[in-house]
Amino acid sequence: MVSLRLITDQPVTIADKTFIQLRQDIVEGVIRPSSKLSETELSTKYAVSRAVIREAINRLESCHLVERKANIGARVVALTQEGLEELYQVREALEGMAARLAAVHMTEEEISDLNNLLSTHFKTVQSGETYYQEAGDLDFHYRIILGSKNTQLISMLVDSLYHLIRMYRVQLGMAGPRVTTAFDEHRHIVQAISNRDAELAEILMRRHILYTKQNSQKTLLSHINSQTRM
Amino acid sequence: MVSLRLITDQPVTIADKTFIQLRQDIVEGVIRPSSKLSETELSTKYAVSRAVIREAINRLESCHLVERKANIGARVVALTQEGLEELYQVREALEGMAARLAAVHMTEEEISDLNNLLSTHFKTVQSGETYYQEAGDLDFHYRIILGSKNTQLISMLVDSLYHLIRMYRVQLGMAGPRVTTAFDEHRHIVQAISNRDAELAEILMRRHILYTKQNSQKTLLSHINSQTRM
DNA sequence: AAAACCTATATTGTCGACAATTCACCAATA
C-alpha cells in the first residue's frame, strides 16, 4: 500500500517552483504572518525575475495565503481566532460533502485501501508513535476527498484550504493529542462509507471536523495566553 | 431599499479591467466554451500587453473558468452535465453553510431588509413579470451569503462559483420557470433565519438548491436534445 | 502649532524583446 501521491502534476516552470517554495516558506513561517511581500526583495532572494514573483504571488492570493491591494502590495495573511473559525466552517461544509459523495463514488478497492490505512494507523497508535500520526491523518482525509470524484471540491480543499490549515497547525504548534478519539471517529466514517450510507458519512465527518476545530481552538487560545507579548 | 452593490471594490488597474471584461465575455459565450485563449491574439484584440493578458488568465484559472497547461496554453472550460453536477454539489455544501451562519450572524436590520426584498419579489411575481426575477433571485442569495459574515465562504461563492453557474445559465438558456415554487422556498428560508434556527435554515437552503439543480439538469438535457449536433 | 501642499523616493503596474518549449510537417528508414 503505497502512500498517496498528490494530484498536482509536478512543477515544470520556474514560476511553479517559486510558487511552491514561497507557499512552503509562508506555511512554515519562514516568511512571517502579516509581513509584506516586496516583489523586488523576493526576486533577488529567490534569484528570479519580478514577473515570476508576481505570478507566484497571484497564485498565493487565490489560495488565500496572501492578500493583495492594487498599487500597494501583498501581505501574508494574519493568523487570528476568527480566521481559524471561518476556515473550519468552510472545511466542515466541503469535507462533509466530500464524505457524502465518497460514500457513493469510491470503488470497493479504494474503500478496502482505506480500511488498510486505518489498521496501519491503528498499529501506529498502539505502538505509541505520534510522529507519523499527522501524516496518516492527512492521508486519511485526502483519500476521502479524492474519493468524492468532484474536481471542484478536490481543488478547493487540496489546493487552498489545506495549506491554510497546515499554516495554522505548524505555526501555532497544534500537533494536539486527540489521537485515540480521532481514530474511533475515523473508523466510524469508514464504516459509513463501506455501508454506502452517504447521509451518515456526511454527518460523522462534520462532527469529526467540529471536534477537531474545538481542539484546535483550545490549543490556539493556550498558545496565545502563553505568549502575551506579540 | 437600494439594490445590493458587489463587495469587490471597483477595478483600478488595466489587468483588473481586462480580467473583468474577459470573464464577462467567457460567461456570456462571446468567447466560446472549450476554445483556446491565445495570449498574443487576445493582447491585440483587447489592446493591452501580453503581461496583462497573462495575469487576467491566471485569475480566470483561479475561478475555474479556464484551464491552463504549462507551455501549452489556456482553454475555456467545457460545459458538461458532470460539470454542472459538481458545481451544484459544491454550491449545496457552501450555501447551506452560508444559510446556517446567516441565521446566527445577520443583524435584525439585514433580516428585515431580506423580508422587504421578499415582498418586493412577491409583487413582481404576482404582476407576471419574469424579467427581473433572476436578478431578484441572485440578490436574495447574495444577501444570505454576505450574511454569513465568513469572508472565505463569501469569496468562494461570489468570486468563482457564481460566475460559473451564471455561465451555465446564460449559455444553456436556463431561465427556467419555477418562479412561484422558488418563492415559497425563499420564504421558508427567511422564516428560519428570522427564528435564528440555523439548523433548519441550512436544511431548507440545501433542499432549495437541490430542486434548482434538478430543474437545471432537465433544462440542460432538453437543450442538448434539441440540438443533437454539436 | 496644525493642516495642507509639494517633492523625492521607493514600490507596483505595464510593456516589448528574447529564450525555451511545443506541435505540425516532412523526410528518411526499416
Place this chain on the structure above:
DNA sequence: TATTGGTGAATTGTCGACAATATAGGTTTT
C-alpha cells in the same frame, strides 16, 4: 506503409527597463 527522427514556425515562459502610483519628509500657509 508505418514509424521514427528532424526541422521550423508559432506559442508560452522569462527577463530587464520604463511608466504610474503611493508613501514619507519637509516646507509653506493659516
